[in-house]
Amino acid sequence: FQLKNCSKLINMIEWVPYEKFDDVMYKSKGGFSTIYTATWISGWITNWDEHDRKFLRSGSQYVVLKALNDSSDPNDGFFKEDYMLILSIALDGDLNDYLKSNSKITWLDRYTLLYDVASAIEVIHNSNMIHKDLHPGNILLDGKAWLLCDLGFCGPANKGQAFGIMPYVAPEVLTGGGYTTASDIYSIGIIMWIITSRCHPFSDRDYDNILATDIFFGLRPTIISGTPDNYExxxxxxxxxxxxxxxxxxxxxxxxxxxxxEIMNGKYSFPELNTTPNLLSKTSKIIDSNNINEAILRKKKTIETDEIEALLEYNNP
Structure with a gap:
């Protein structure tokens, strides 16, 4: 049925038994998923052999297995067991790995990365979609190309909740305003900063309601000395x-x-930045907007009280 109704093999859904994989190894766990690597013994379907009436395959492939947390659905008889997604692997790691391992990152490197990321986001936005969880762990390097991952695996349905690594989440999303294309743009702005600083924003602080409140009231990362004016x-x-x-x-x-x-044509030159990487592991988490709003309200009351006390002190020296 699928073969007759799919114009392209890439549109087919294939269920692959666990025993078809070798060397399954745990890699990491995020907010909504657990990541493994494995060798897929037979590999991807590449074509259909009409004569022998069978699929042709790529052969052994190194892949990522992504287990969505709580992926089994007890209310649906079709999904009776946990399942995983089979994904291609970016052998060169993510943006965190790149910033840690490369001591000399040029402005050409930065603009190449940013253009690749922005081009991918443009495709997403032109399709009336939003990424929602843009951060260094979801920006992958495959050869010389930068790729985005985790589109569609983020964003809880519950109102009053956000999802992500806090400093990369727009303030209106932190407070329950919902995701928009503009919230993706905010995340890109933070990505622009991290590739000049080579560290996560506010890495010396806990990613908690206090930080979220400060972000709401205008806290942003400190600009790195030497950043070009138009970039800033x-x-x-x-x-x-x-x-x-x-x-x-x-x-x-x-x-x-x-x-x-301009850089490639020799028309643009700017001194390179000298920064030291400080990139401890950060993963996306559910962020409770209701708690953040309560913290914001408390701070507003504190500010109002301080302003009243200052006014009284001014009027009664």
Missing amino acids: KLMKECWDANPSHRPNISVLCKFFISKKN
Whole structure:
């Protein structure tokens, strides 16, 4: 049935028994999934042999197995067991790995990375979708190309909850405002900062309600000395507190590709940054917007009390 109704083999869903994999090894666990690597003995379907009436396969492939937490559905008889997604592997790791292992990152490297990421986000936004969980762990290097992963595996349905690594989540999302294309733009602004600093934002602090409250009231990462003015300006526009003031993704794509081309043509030169990586492992988590809003309300009351006390002190010296 699937073969007759699929114009492309890539559109087929294949159920692969666990015994078809060798050397299954645990790698990491995130907010909604657990990651393993394995060798898929027969590999992907590549074609259909009409004469022998069988699928042709790629042969042994090194793959990622992604187990979605709580993926089994006891209310649906079709899914009676936990299952995993079989994914291609990016052998060069993620953006965290890249920033840790490369001591000299040039502006050409940065603009190449940013253009690849922005181009992928542009495709997503033009399809009326939102990534929702953009951070260094979801930006993968495969050869010379940067790729995005985890589209569609994030964003809990419950209102009053967000999902992600806190400093990469837009303030309006932290407070329960919901995801938009503008919230992806905010995340790109933070990515722009991390590739100049080579560390996570606010890495010396707990990612808690206090930090979320400070972000709501305007806290942003400190600009790295030597950052070009036009880069800094665009970065700050991306993390503007007002979503409507942020640029759209096409503006970012045009800026990144123009700067990349200028560097390649020898028309743009800027001193390279000298930074030391500080990238401890961070994973996406559920963020309770209700608790954050309560913390914000408490801080607002504190600010109002301080302002009243200052006014009384001024009027009664």
